[in-house]
Structures are given as structure tokens and as C-alpha cells.
Amino acid sequence: MAENRRPSNGDRRSGGRSGGPSSSRGGQGSRGGQGSNRGQGGQGGRSGGKGDGRGYGSSDGRGRSGDRPEGGRGGQGRSWDKNDRRKDDRRRDDSRPRRDGDYRGRGAGRDERPEDDRPKRTPEEQARYDGPDFPEGITGRELDRGVAAQLKGLPEKVAARVARHLAAAGALIESDPETAYGHAVAARLRAPRLAVVREASGEAAYAAGHYSEALSDLRAAKRMNGATDYLPIMADCHRALGQADQALKLAKSPSVANFSAPAKAEMTIVEAGARRDLGQVDAALRTLELAPLQSKSREPWVVRLRYAYADALVEAGRLEDALAWFHRTYAIDADEITDAAARAADLEAKGASSNE
Template sequence: MPIPEDVTGEEIDKDVRQELQSLPKTLADDVARNLVMVARLLDEDPEGAYGYSKVALRLASRVAAVREAGGFAAYANQKYGEALAEFRAARRMTGSVDLWPVMADCERGLGRPEKALEMAGAPEVQKLDKAGQVEMRLVAAGARRDMGQLDAAIVTLQSPELASNSVQPWTARLRYAYADALLAAGREQEAREWFAKAVESDRDGSTDASDRLAALDGVEFTDALGDDEGDSEDGGEKPSAEAGDKD
């Protein structure tokens, strides 16, 4: 697959670069450049990222960082079985528990929420850092919802991290998940309050909490121009005030 000339491979994390030192230099550079493309495209073009990950895997499947990248690319394309296999391989190579939450979420994707809950109660969770433990809580709550256990999902999300006024990288997503669970359980007023709290903490627009809050308040976004003004002679499209955020 073609790689832009401005991609040198030096952009990757230094720990990954160190892993690649076990390879011949030319091969290491090729793998690094493909890993850079995976990272660049993962959010905006998951299929493209997946293609570059397959190239990297073909070149260096014995490198843990490559297996991990392949896992995230497969995960982004909802290829949960493949993602789980890559994450397991990476974990065997490194012994790290960092991938435990996303591995559990793959189990959800494969229709096995019970397995995800089993993983949420495993000793590995205690070895995760705070961000990993919050992520595991989010996965466990999702598994409860998969099983139709809305009240249990709400209780699962209730935690010191949720109650804290301190804004951390996970705060917006945790508050959003709690609001969404409350809304699913028919607790609309409480859901509105927590969507508002999610908006306050969502500094990088990682959720669509503002849209959800507006919907609860009955706010509708319409075209900025009326029908008469919008029908231009050159047939151009009318600008829209509506914008969507990613989950």
C-alpha cells in the first residue's frame, strides 16, 4: 500500500521503535512507516488502517507492538474475533495486562457478555492503572446492558471516579455512559443532569453529549438558510448547522 513521502517512521512512540530494533534496519523502517499509517487512519479511515496493519503483520508478526496495532485496526472494523486473537498474542509476548479491557469488549462484540463480566472480576483488573480500571468498568456496564440488566449497569458505573469533581481523560465518557444508562432505564431527568455534566468535562468532543442534551431539551438544528435563500442558481448545496460528534 502506498505511504506518503512525509511519513518517515520516526513519528512512532520511542518504545515501539525500541521493539523494532530486533529487525534489520530497512525492515524496521518499513514496519514503522506502516504503523504510523495505522495510527493516522484508525479513527477517520478504519478500513485503510486495517490494510496497513495487515502489511505490518506480514512483515513483523513477532513484534508485540505490531500485533497490538493489528488488534486495534481489526477492532475498529468490528472484526472482533481477529482483534481478540491479536490482543492475546500481544499479551503473551509482553505479559502486560493493559489490553485486558479491550479484550473483554471484544468478547462483548462476539456476543459473549458473560465472558466480559467474568473478565471484569478477574485478578488482572487489579493490576490495571486507574484509566484501565475505569475502562473495565465501562465494558462491564456495557455487558450488563447487553444482557438487559439496566439497573445493574447503572450500579456498575457508580464509583468514586464518577462522583469526583476532578476532570480526568476518562471523565466525559464515564459520565456519558452513566447518563445513557439512566435514559435507557427511563430516568430522564437524572439522565439530563449527567449529560450536562458530560458536556462540561468533554473538552475534546469525544462524545456527542451536547447533541444528546439538546435532544432532551427539545432543541432542533435546522438549515441556516431558508428554502428560498438556499436554492442558489448554481445548484450549490445549502450549508447546514447540524454537526455530529463521534462516540
């Protein structure tokens, strides 16, 4: 398991989640911005926590009901005419004996082996499979319709249990990310072949600081549904694992050009943070200066961009410029998703003491 630490300077996360790319919830972009996270001038992590809606159980999510069904390409098998069958056709049928261990479930993630043939779980494995206790009132019906539709390929009882775990993960991810991750893992163990489940597990792992696990699950989700929304989170996970070069590779992915403005901002912040990890502060500043820092929008992604730029200016030793940008950040940070006001006050105090 990855070390539970937050990425260092330049981290995107500060003001909670901004809606994220998850197919199971609404909003845009990935995790929160460049706020007072750990590793940035000694500031505390996750300031504010004021995202605009979170959770796989959110009824305002925008589930990917249009995603390709799990299982890859469908309907592309050859239709053989009975008079055109080749002599060497060795298609497998139900009468052919299966090899040992070859039990292929008909539902996504379903284990068709007889109960007695399944390996026994250790107590620890059983606890992970069962998952944490459900919060009071969580039924699974909280899920967005699009997400619930993706569970219909599962057996009814399994689908109900997975839905409940996903809803619990969404409800707890801000207040108790570790428990949320436990619920997401329980869902994944029951339905590992569903993209929405791997996505939920990946984002919960990210929130809880299990960055290696988050990368694994988000890569799996990307293979299943082809979505690129997860790239900023994946890049940030690489940074947390000390793989800044890998983060930069993802930041240069061709698909980033087609991102929405909020998603581009998230990737820009991660890219600048990776540059700072490598000691390339000037390159980090140039990366941020190409972003719309002067945008008149007061959206959270603009707040985070400005904060990231101010923070990089501090590292570059340009304290007067940094002070100006912290003030510009605070001016549009109505929800206080960053600690820009406190950072500005701190710089002003240092400036006053140096002039005495």
C-alpha cells in the same frame, strides 16, 4: 472475518482515542468513552474524535523498551561442563539434518527457507503482504524510540518496512481505520512474533471493526509481553461479537484492581455495557455508581463515565435523572467528546411535548 459492526449500548468509544494502552503511543486508558456511538439511543458513532494523541508513529509514545524480549525466557539453559555430559544427551546441533519444513529463522518473524521453497502467494495474499500505499512523508522514523528498538531483531530491510507500516497505521487510524489496518496487517505478516506489531495490528483491527481479528492479535501480544493494558479493548471486542459473558469475565480479572483510574473507568464502562447487553440494566447502573462519577476531575475518562451513567438511566426509564447527568457531563466536556448537550436538549424537548 468478524462482522463490521459496533458494539451496542454501553460502548466505550465516543470521543476518539484517549491515548490507549499501546506501548507505541502515549496517554492512558484504552479507546474512547461512552459517547454517541452506534446502538446508544440511535446516536451516531465516534463523536468528536478528539483523542489526546494516537499512533504507533507518535514521538510521544512510551514504548515498552523494558518488555521481555520476544522469544520468552532467555539465559535459562543448562550450562554443561564437558566432564558432566550425560550419555543420553541428545542436544540438537547444526550438523543434524533438519526435518522437512523445519526452517527456524534467527530473527523475529524471519523466514529462513530458500526462496524457491516458499509457498507462492495468491494475488490477494500478495496485496495484503505489500499493504496499502504509504501516505506522503511517512518514512518510519516517526516511531517512538522504544518501539523502534523492538524492531532491531529483524533484518534491516524488513525492520525498515515494518517501521514504515506501523507509522502509517498510527497516522491513519482515526481518519481511515480500514487503511490503517491494512498497514498493520502488512507489518504483522513480516514480523508476527513481535509483541508491538501484534498490538498495533490488534488496535487497528479494533478501530476498523474487525473484532475477531483484534482479539486474536491482542491475545498474542499479551502472551508475548504479559501486559494487561489490552483487557478493556479485548472485553469490548467480546461485546461486539455477542459474547457479553466473556466480557464480564475479563472485567473481573484480578489485574484490573491495579489499573490506573482512566483504565479502570474504561473497564467499568465496558462492564456496564455488557450488563446492559444481557438486559441487566439495574446491575449496569450499580456498576457505574461504584465508579467515581462525582470526581472533580475534568479528564476524558470522567466525562465518559458520566455519559455512560446518563445513558443507562435513559434505558432504565429514569429520564429526569438522566437529564441531570447529561448536564453534568456537558459541564466538564470542554472538548465535546460526547454529544451530552444534544442528548440533554432532546430529553428536554420530549419533556416539554409530554406536558402540553
